[in-house]
Amino acid sequence: xxxxxxxxxxxxxxxxxxxxxxxxxxxxxxxxxxxxxxxxxxxxxxxxxxxxxxxxxxxxxxxxxxxxxxxxxxxxxxxxxxxxxxxxxxxxxxxxxxxxxxxxxxxxxxxxxxxxxxxxxxxxxxxxxxxxxxxxxxxxxxxxxxxxxxxxxxxxxxxxxxxxxxxxxxxxxxxxxxxxxxxxxxxxxxxxxxxxxxxxxxxxxxxxxxxxxxxxxxxxxxxxxxxxxxxxxxxxxxxxxxxxxxxxxxxxxxxxxxxxxxxxxxxxxxxxxxxxxxxxxxxxxxxxxxxxxxxxxxxxxxxxxxxxxxxxxxxxxxxxxxxxxxxxxxxxxxxxxxxxxxxxxxxxxxxxxxxxxxxxxxxxxxxxxxxxxxxxxxxxxxxxxxxxxxxxxxxxxxxxxxxxxxxxxxxxxxxxxxxxxxxxxxxxxxxxxxxxxxxxxxxxxxxxxxxxxxxxxxxxxxxxxxxxxxxxxxxxxxxxxxxxxxxxxxxxxxxxxxxxxxxx
Amino acid sequence: xxxxxxxxxxxxxxxxxxxxxxxxxxxxxxxxxxxxxxxxxxxxxxxxxxxxxxxxxxxxxxxxxxxxxxxxxxxxxxxxxxxxxxxxxxxxxxxxxxxxxxxxxxxxxxxxxxxxxxxxxxxxxxxxxxxxxxxxxxxxxxxxxxxxxxxxxxxxxxxxxxxxxxxxxxxxxxxxxxxxxxxxxxxxxxxxxxxxxxxxxxxxxxxxxxxxxxxxxxxxxxxxxxxxxxxxxxxxxxxxxxxxxxxxxxxxxxxxxxxxxxxxxxxxxxxxxxxxxxxxxxxxxxxxxxxxxxxxxxxxxxxxxxxxxxxxxxxxxxxxxxxxxxxxxxxxxxxxxxxxxxxxxxxxxxxxxxxxxxxxxxxxxxxxxxxxxxxxxxxxxxxxxxxxxxxxxxxxxxxxxxxxxxxxxxxxxxxxxxxxxxxxxxxx
Numbered sequence: 001x002x003x004x005x006x007x008x009x010x011x012x013x014x015x016x017x018x019x020x021x022x023x024x025x026x027x028x029x030x031x032x033x034x035x036x037x038x039x040x041x042x043x044x045x046x047x048x049x050x051x052x053x054x055x056x057x058x059x060x061x062x063x064x065x066x067x068x069x070x071x072x073x074x075x076x077x078x079x080x081x082x083x084x085x086x087x088x089x090x091x092x093x094x095x096x097x098x099x100x101x102x103x104x105x106x107x108x109x110x111x112x113x114x115x116x117x118x119x120x121x122x123x124x125x126x127x128x129x130x131x132x133x134x135x136x137x138x139x140x141x142x143x144x145x146x147x148x149x150x151x152x153x154x155x156x157x158x159x160x161x162x163x164x165x166x167x168x169x170x171x172x173x174x175x176x177x178x179x180x181x182x183x184x185x186x187x188x189x190x191x192x193x194x195x196x197x198x199x200x201x202x203x204x205x206x207x208x209x210x211x212x213x214x215x216x217x218x219x220x221x222x223x224x225x226x227x228x229x230x231x232x233x234x235x236x237x238x239x240x241x242x243x244x245x246x247x248x249x250x251x252x253x254x255x256x257x258x259x260x261x262x263x264x265x266x267x268x269x270x271x272x273x274x275x276x277x278x279x280x281x282x283x284x285x286x287x288x289x290x291x292x293x294x295x296x297x298x299x300x301x302x303x304x305x306x307x308x309x310x311x312x313x314x315x316x317x318x319x320x321x322x323x324x325x326x327x328x329x330x331x332x333x334x335x336x337x338x339x340x341x342x343x344x345x346x347x348x349x350x351x352x353x354x355x356x357x358x359x360x361x362x363x364x365x366x367x368x369x370x371x372x373x374x375x376x377x378x379x380x381x382x383x384x385x386x387x388x389x390x391x392x393x394x395x396x397x398x399x400x401x402x403x404x405x406x407x408x409x410x411x412x413x414x415x416x417x418x419x420x421x422x423x424x425x426x427x428x429x430x431x432x433x434x435x436x437x438x439x440x441x442x443x444x445x446x447x448x449x450x451x452x453x454x455x456x457x458x459x460x461x462x463x464x465x466x467x468x469x470x471x472x473x474x475x476x477x478x479x480x481x482x483x484x485x486x487x488x489x490x491x492x493x494x495x496x497x498x499x500x501x502x503x504x
Numbered sequence: 505x506x507x508x509x510x511x512x513x514x515x516x517x518x519x520x521x522x523x524x525x526x527x528x529x530x531x532x533x534x535x536x537x538x539x540x541x542x543x544x545x546x547x548x549x550x551x552x553x554x555x556x557x558x559x560x561x562x563x564x565x566x567x568x569x570x571x572x573x574x575x576x577x578x579x580x581x582x583x584x585x586x587x588x589x590x591x592x593x594x595x596x597x598x599x600x601x602x603x604x605x606x607x608x609x610x611x612x613x614x615x616x617x618x619x620x621x622x623x624x625x626x627x628x629x630x631x632x633x634x635x636x637x638x639x640x641x642x643x644x645x646x647x648x649x650x651x652x653x654x655x656x657x658x659x660x661x662x663x664x665x666x667x668x669x670x671x672x673x674x675x676x677x678x679x680x681x682x683x684x685x686x687x688x689x690x691x692x693x694x695x696x697x698x699x700x701x702x703x704x705x706x707x708x709x710x711x712x713x714x715x716x717x718x719x720x721x722x723x724x725x726x727x728x729x730x731x732x733x734x735x736x737x738x739x740x741x742x743x744x745x746x747x748x749x750x751x752x753x754x755x756x757x758x759x760x761x762x763x764x765x766x767x768x769x770x771x772x773x774x775x776x777x778x779x780x781x782x783x784x785x786x787x788x789x790x791x792x793x794x795x796x797x798x799x800x801x802x803x804x805x806x807x808x809x810x811x812x813x814x815x816x817x818x819x820x821x822x823x824x825x826x827x828x829x830x831x832x833x834x835x836x837x838x839x840x841x842x843x844x845x846x847x848x849x850x851x852x853x854x855x856x857x858x859x860x861x862x863x864x865x866x867x868x869x870x871x872x873x874x875x876x877x878x879x880x881x882x883x884x885x886x887x888x889x890x891x892x893x894x895x896x897x898x899x900x901x902x903x904x905x906x907x908x909x910x911x912x913x914x915x916x917x918x919x920x921x922x923x924x925x926x927x928x929x930x931x932x
């Protein structure tokens with residue numbers, strides 16, 4: 001079994017997402033596709049899976065050219081995909097999800113659920129999974145949902161399995177298990193394509209590594225290659241992987257959360273009874289797997305959550321019950337986790353976005369009129385200070401790269417007198433070069449004596465920045481530990497184990 | 505993995521779901537107070553009689569006569585007790601919710617109390633009340649089924665009103681010209697499909713907002729049928745607007761059962777078709793390949809796409825199917841209940857059907873019962889007018905709409921639409 005991609009080119013308008021990419025995948029090996037966000041990895045795999053049609057190039061299976069008009073064709077050819085955002089229907093059961101598109105019937109189109117259940121059990125047993133065919137997928141933990149995706153692909157006799165950024169949603173223990181599953185699949189002769197931008201994972205399982213940058217293959221590397229070497233291939237220049245920072249000079253306690261709870265629209269406690277203190281001049285990182293209450297916690301500080309219990313005080317002033325406007329005026333800077341939704345207006349220019357939170361008076365507004373000169377000067381200064389790569393201050397923010405968009409948000413938030421800085425997922429979807437810059441700015445903010453909260457699901461980022469680490473799990477704080485806590489302890493905490501339990 | 509998460513629940517504790525929904529008990533309180541007011545503040549004296557028999561019953565049940573004052577008072581106290589029980593359930597029950605049997609029981613008792621109070625000194629023909637409810641409910645049920653199919657496939661079918669109205673019009677004209685009600689029925693389905701296809705083309709192909717297209721289509725059909733009615737149908741009523749109606753086909757044996765027989769089994773072919781349609785849509789949606797794919801496309805089209813299902817083709821076909829079903833509901837007006845087309849004769853029923861879809865939580869059987877409830881409310885209003893209710897008739901006219909608003913807003917609970925309903929599917 002040999003899959004060959006030859007000269008695959010895919011363009012979206014003026015953007016060339018894939019530029020003559022060649023790739024060979026053989027059964028019984030794990031082939032890593034390493035590259036930054038936006039390098040074109042996912043586009044390439046969507047072409048392979050028939051979701052996109054290539055503009056040029058061909059796909060060969062055992063030397064025979066293939067033509068995939070849609071995912072159905074690709075699946076029939078033995079290509080399966082485990083998507084980054086699971087392609088599972090949350091309200092369906094495992095068996096229903098597995099059978100969808102290729103349903104066993106009793107004749108007359110009546111579903112044969114027993115056959116589907118049997119198939120789920122059979123495949124689960126073969127790979128040592130424990131999956132209940134009648135469980136509703138939306139009720140399952142994400143790690144198990146991912147297995148359902150794997151079972152779904154295997155039920156179509158996939159001989160080539162593509163994993164698209166599979167670790168983004170998993171806890172570290174779940175990641176270890178996924179790696180074991182991938183090795184087991186490899187031993188049974190499945191060809192695996194593993195798409196990722198995380199170096200650690202690559203070194204752990206890869207048999208071969210292909211690095212992609214800006215839509216082109218920039219080279220292959222053996223799994224023994226060092227982090228620095230892989231990173232520089234990915235980025236195209238040498239990068240500093242560690243953040244240089246001096247020990248924190250701690251000041252007074254500035255932000256205090258006391259017995260803070262957030263209740264969502266369904267009446268559930270998504271943040272429950274959190275106590276936290278952040279001191280001036282320190283970075284408190286909040287670690288945890290996505291969806292354990294971090295979003296709601298940061299939003300409650302900003303006054304964006306409607307049902308909050310308990311108290312949040314900043315320098316002794318109560319924030320609960322205040323509007324976001326009042327809280328921003330109290331000196332809180334905020335980088336939201338999904339910048340494209342909450343961070344800026346994509347159709348506005350850089351200059352407009354930079355003054356978006358200061359529309360109620362001098363220096364940018366006088367008597368209801370925008371002060372264009374002041375805005376322009378401010379924008380020019382911000383662009384050079386924050387190294388925002390754009391044609392000019394009139395470029396629409398939606399057209400910038402992820403890293404530059406984030407720098408615009410950062411420039412806006414850091415250009416005020418801050419008493420607290422909250423950055424949620426500050427480097428998500430940001431290129432490695434910009435990550436370096438953003439991390440440096442966050443540390444500088446700390447060194448200026450501002451209390452900083454960084455929320456991140458990336459353990460690397462947490463470890464690089466934090467003076468102290470609070471780990472969240474199911475809405476609660478599992479524990480607050482020093483910044484130099486070993487990764488395996490943090491990993492266990494992210495799965496809900498308290499630090500004492502880990503130590504013993 | 506399992507070992508780790510076990511420790512987790514012990515150490516941190518899962519999210520606690522302790523929110524109490526007080527909406528239901530408060531609604532029950534309100535109605536209990538109304539009942540108490542009827543029993544104690546504005547009591548009525550005399551005897552209320554409930555007629556139970558119709559001609560053709562196997563056993564003629566004697567009418568049920570009760571003393572008005574005492575019965576209403578007693579039932580009001582029962583209602584107050586049930587309302588208190590609802591509060592107890594919310595405060596101390598394991599699920600912290602009012603059980604559905606309590607709400608249903610409360611509704612029935614309240615209805616009996618109100619009917620007893622309203623009919624002091626008169627007779628309520630119970631089978632007649634129910635027959636009328638089914639008659640008014642049948643087109644609503646077809647409309648609601650059309651809504652359920654459309655929304656399950658991800659397209660909000662706001663054009664039900666237009667499908668009903670054009671269906672009624674086409675059934676009248678074709679049925680009248682050909683003298684064949686069956687052809688009229690076929691024409692109604694075709695008309696429903698026609699309206700649905702316009703909706704599908706704009707909503708799926710050209711990605712116009714589905715609600716806007718639906719509303720515009722409804723207005724278009726009202727204008728079109730109104731124009732043709734005035735210019736063509738009125739010019740020769742005998743030729744264009746006098747279809748033969750479907751005859752009543754009593755089912756031997758079953759139709760002689762008291763109360764149930766005349767209501768359920770002395771009906772026309774369209775009503776029997778409705779029974780079949782409700783079952784077929786339920787069975788189809790939840791037990792067949794067709795239904796699995798329809799629901800997949802309406803919940804998470806990208807997932808359906810990745811397993812090789814053509815999302816937009818599936819949507820297109822099922823919107824057309826939904827139109828055909830709603831069209832049959834239109835035929836019911838002209839080939840069964842009324843017997844001729846009138847301007848704007850569907851009178852907003854398509855929107856009530858849409859409400860039944862939501863109240864029925866996008867489930868064909870529940871939606872059918874919701875539609876029946878609205879039919880019942882409408883019929884109750886007109887019957888109370890006939891027997892001379894002390895409540896002003898203008899107030900009673902609000903009843904069906906008040907029921908709709910309450911049902912959809914208050915009692916539907918946490919209803920969740922198909923996740924992708926109303927959202928066009930675009931490949932990125």
